[in-house]
Amino acid sequence: MNAVEIKNLSKNFGAKQAVCGLNMTVxxxxxxxxxxxxxxxKSTTEKMICGLIPVSGGSIKLYGKDYTDGAVRAxxxxxxxxxxxxxxxxxxxxxxxxxxxxxxxxxxxxxxxVLKLVRMEGAAGNKYKNCSLGMKQRVGIAxxxxxxxxxxxxxxxxxxxxxxxxxxMREVLxxxxxxxxxxxxxxxxxxxxxxxxxxxxxxxxxxxxxxEMTADxxxxxxxxxxxxxxxxxxxxxxxxxxxxxxxxxxxxxxxxVYDRTTPEEIVTYLYExxxxxxxxxxxxxxxxxxxxxxxxxxx
Amino acid sequence: xxxxxxxxxVSFGRRLASMLKVDFRRxxxxxxxxxxxxxxxxxxxxxxxxxxxxxxxxxxxxQTGVETVLEGPENAWQSIGTLPADGSENGGAxxxxxxxxxxxxxxMMFLLAAVFICLxxxxxxxxxxxxxxxxxxxxxxxxxxxxxLAGFVCGALMLIVYLIGAxxxxxxxxxxxxxxxxxxxxxxMCMIAKVFLMLVFxxxxxxxxxxxxxxxxxxxxxSLGAGMLLFMMVSLITPLGSTLFHVVLxxxxxxxxxxxxxxxxxxxxxxxxxx
Numbered sequence: 001m002n003a004v005e006i007k008n009l010s011k012n013f014g015a016k017q018a019v020c021g022l023n024m025t026v027x028x029x030x031x032x033x034x035x036x037x038x039x040x041x042k043s044t045t046e047k048m049i050c051g052l053i054p055v056s057g058g059s060i061k062l063y064g065k066d067y068t069d070g071a072v073r074a075x076x077x078x079x080x081x082x083x084x085x086x087x088x089x090x091x092x093x094x095x096x097x098x099x100x101x102x103x104x105x106x107x108x109x110x111x112x113x114v115l116k117l118v119r120m121e122g123a124a125g126n127k128y129k130n131c132s133l134g135m136k137q138r139v140g141i142a143x144x145x146x147x148x149x150x151x152x153x154x155x156x157x158x159x160x161x162x163x164x165x166x167x168x169m170r171e172v173l174x175x176x177x178x179x180x181x182x183x184x185x186x187x188x189x190x191x192x193x194x195x196x197x198x199x200x201x202x203x204x205x206x207x208x209x210x211x212e213m214t215a216d217x218x219x220x221x222x223x224x225x226x227x228x229x230x231x232x233x234x235x236x237x238x239x240x241x242x243x244x245x246x247x248x249x250x251x252x253x254x255x256x257v258y259d260r261t262t263p264e265e266i267v268t269y270l271y272e273x274x275x276x277x278x279x280x281x282x283x284x285x286x287x288x289x290x291x292x293x294x295x296x297x298x299x
Numbered sequence: 300x301x302x303x304x305x306x307x308x309v310s311f312g313r314r315l316a317s318m319l320k321v322d323f324r325r326x327x328x329x330x331x332x333x334x335x336x337x338x339x340x341x342x343x344x345x346x347x348x349x350x351x352x353x354x355x356x357x358x359x360x361x362q363t364g365v366e367t368v369l370e371g372p373e374n375a376w377q378s379i380g381t382l383p384a385d386g387s388e389n390g391g392a393x394x395x396x397x398x399x400x401x402x403x404x405x406x407m408m409f410l411l412a413a414v415f416i417c418l419x420x421x422x423x424x425x426x427x428x429x430x431x432x433x434x435x436x437x438x439x440x441x442x443x444x445x446x447x448l449a450g451f452v453c454g455a456l457m458l459i460v461y462l463i464g465a466x467x468x469x470x471x472x473x474x475x476x477x478x479x480x481x482x483x484x485x486x487x488m489c490m491i492a493k494v495f496l497m498l499v500f501x502x503x504x505x506x507x508x509x510x511x512x513x514x515x516x517x518x519x520x521x522s523l524g525a526g527m528l529l530f531m532m533v534s535l536i537t538p539l540g541s542t543l544f545h546v547v548l549x550x551x552x553x554x555x556x557x558x559x560x561x562x563x564x565x566x567x568x569x570x571x572x573x574x
Contacts, residue, residue, distance in 0.1 A: 001304070028304075047572075047574060050430070050433075050434040051433060051434065051437060052430055052433055052434065052572065052573050052574045053572040053573070053574065054569070054570060054571070054572070063304050063306065065306070068437050069306075069437065070308060070309065070314075070436075070437040070438060071306040071307055071308045071309070072306055073434065073435055073436070073437040074307075074309060074435050074436075075306065076434050076435060078430060078431060078434040080430055080574070081427070081430075081574075082427055083427065084426060084427030084428040084429065084430045084431040084432075085426060085427070085428065086325075086422065086426050086428060087426065088330075089328065093328065096324075097321050097324065097325065097428075098431055100317055100320050100321040100324065101317060101318065101321050101431070101432055101435060101436070102317075102435060103309065103313060103314075103317040143431065147435075150304060150306075153434075181303070181304050
């Protein structure tokens with residue numbers, strides 16, 4: 001049984017088709033990185049999973065049940081766009097309201113537990129409207145964690161989080177899925193951060209799933225490149241550009257050769273042209289580059 | 300890896316109880332609720348005292364020279380409804396006249412309830428709370444029932460507080476509490492009928508509010524507009540001399556409206572985006 005199984009999902013807003021024929025599978029125990037450009041249909045899909053907007057076509061199954069089933073819906077934690085809190089109430093009151101909606105028996109204890117998880121226990125008395133963006137995001141995450149959710153749907157949860165917040169977030173997500181039954185769908189534009197936690201990926205473009213893969217498959221699919229630094233970078237770039245099809249300079253000032261080659265071959269070639277290599281390493285492209293490549297292919 | 304997932308169906312009663320608990324908790328923490336209750340208490344006192352003080356004062360139209368004599372209330376119950384015609388001069392207003400006491404009476408609370416319901420519901424959508432709620436609550440009907448009941452309780456409280464305010468105003472102004480041909484039972488029936496009639500208004504306001512979602516101004520305009528259409532009928536359906544017939548009529552109307560419009564509200568929530 002999968003945590004989420006979406007088949008041929010579509011959503012139209014008038015004449016505009018936001019999601020068309022989307023298929024998506026989130027296994028149990030997965031942290032599913034849901035990636036796509038702005039307006040690609042990520043949030044719309046997440047909202048449909050949560051039952052917040054009506055579906056135009058297709059089916060959504062959550063833990064083998066239809067997404068409209070009350071029993072399964074009661075076990076979804078959500079953070080979409082911004083946390084749903086009343087600005088005039090305190091963080092504590094907002095949490096207690098959500099705990100009440102979830103009919104949590106020992107609500108106070110549970111609220112304290114999730115606030116501690118996101119290091120917000122000291123700010124429970126603060127009015128929500130007085131919280132900073134990062135604090136609000138933490139409250140949203142805490143709220144999503146209330147009631148032992150089976151499925152967490154987090155849309156851009158890393159927005160506004162500081163380094164500590166991001167670390168906490170990673171810890172929380174890893175912890176949530178460790179028993180193998182709970183799953184997380186997380187969409188973020190911070191692909192580097194996402195790569196640290198995601199076990200599965202889904203890449204969406206123009207409302208269609210263009211690729212679904214596991215982290216291992218991504219790793220296997222990521223090309224290796226040779227990064228090097230020489231005494232004459234401009235000349236090296238020109239020479240390598242003549243011989244290899246894709247040579248780029250990265251932010252750290254390294255020349256990257258993405259073609260299938262060996263470091264020895266590059267060193268020999270540059271040496272023959274009177275250039276000495278000062279630094280060299282081989283590496284794999286990350287999720288960010290993989291995604292950019294994929295988007296370029298599509299265009 | 301243990302992949303056993305236990306999903307528990309929650310009964311309607313438990314779902315509704317928890318939602319009502321949350322709504323009442325919110326209501327009791329909302330400033331708006333206390334402001335409206337305070338208004339319900341202060342308005343009848345102010346109106347009764349001021350109208351009594353102005354009783355008999357003459358205003359002259361500077362252009363025509365026509366003199367108008369302002370008439371104050373003669374009876375404390377006039378804030379609740381007009382005493383039936385029993386040969387007195389006031390009898391003409393029994394069908395809901397256009398004098399100040401006929402317009403500014405307890406029936407205003409039916410419109411004031413719109414303020415509470417519209418702002419209460421629109422805040423759910425504006426704050427994003429609706430996202431949290433509708434994610435874990437698949438059944439939109441629960442929401443409609445809960446809001447209708449919360450609005451109904453608030454409206455009923457406003458009516459009761461207004462009655463207390465009217466009595467206080469009457470006592471402060473030294474007005475008569477004589478019931479004439481009526482008895483205390485009629486007053487009780489009148490109040491019960493008004494409380495049940497509140498359900499009709501609340502159902503309309505809930506429907507307009509769930510349709511308008513975060514647009515509080517639209518919900519308010521729509522609700523007040525719809526409320527005004529029914530407003531003039533309130534004094535006819537719930538006169539001061541109400542009997543069991545009026546109570547049953549209002550109860551039937553309230554239940555019918557609550558069920559019918561509740562179903563429409565539920566449909567609206569199901570068929571439209573809640574974010």
